[in-house]
Amino acid sequence: xxxxxxxxxGSVQAGGSLRLSCAASTYIKCMAWFRQSPGKEREGxxxxxxxxxxxxxxxxxxxxxxxxxxxxxxxxxQMDSLKPEDTAIYYCAAASVNWDSCYxxxxxxxxxxxxxxxTRVTVxx
Numbered sequence: 001x002x003x004x005x006x007x008x009x010g011s012v013q014a015g016g017s018l019r020l021s022c023a024a025s026t027y028i029k030c031m032a033w034f035r036q037s038p039g040k041e042r043e044g045x046x047x048x049x050x051x052x053x054x055x056x057x058x059x060x061x062x063x064x065x066x067x068x069x070x071x072x073x074x075x076x077x078q079m080d081s082l083k084p085e086d087t088a089i090y091y092c093a094a095a096s097v098n099w100d101s102c103y104x105x106x107x108x109x110x111x112x113x114x115x116x117x118x119t120r121v122t123v124x125x
Contacts, residue, residue: 002028002114004092009119016082016123022075022092022116030095030102031075032112033066035088035121044106045090048075049099055106060086082123092116 003025012018024031032047046056046066054066065078075092093105095112104110 002026002094004094004114004116006090006092006116006119009090009121011122011124012082014083014123014125017078017080018082018121020077020079020090020092020119020121022077024073024075024092024094027070027073028094028096028114030097030099030105030112031068032093032102032105033075033077034091034093034105035086036091037085037088040088042091042109044109046077047102047105049102053099053102055103057106079121082121084123084125087121087123089118089120091118 005023008020030049033045034042035045036042048054048066048068063081067076093112094114
């Protein structure tokens with residue numbers, strides 16, 4: 001069992017920045033960020049795989065950056081140029097899967113095995 005604990009959510013004005021953190025209890029090869037806005041389906045935002053591979057949803061490409069601190073198994077999501085439509089609960093997720101499946105978490109919005117409790121991000125206009 002892998003425990004994931006997110007932090008870093010909050011309220012910000014459009015154009016601002018936030019950094020989300022996800023502390024994992026152990027190293028796991030595929031880690032990702034998902035989000036769910038009110039009244040919408042959950043969507044994959046970004047994945048980080050094996051220390052090197054990343055993939056972003058088109059809606060956040062160029063504005064969000066996913067990274068991993070291997071020293072403490074903490075996944076980050078740096079969110080810049082935030083828009084009101086980025087308002088959502090952001091979830092960290094992880095799984096011991098191959099790259100194709102990890103990539104699919106964003107490309108096909110596939111669920112992963114382990115989930116954090118979520119952290120709320122609110123962007124006001």
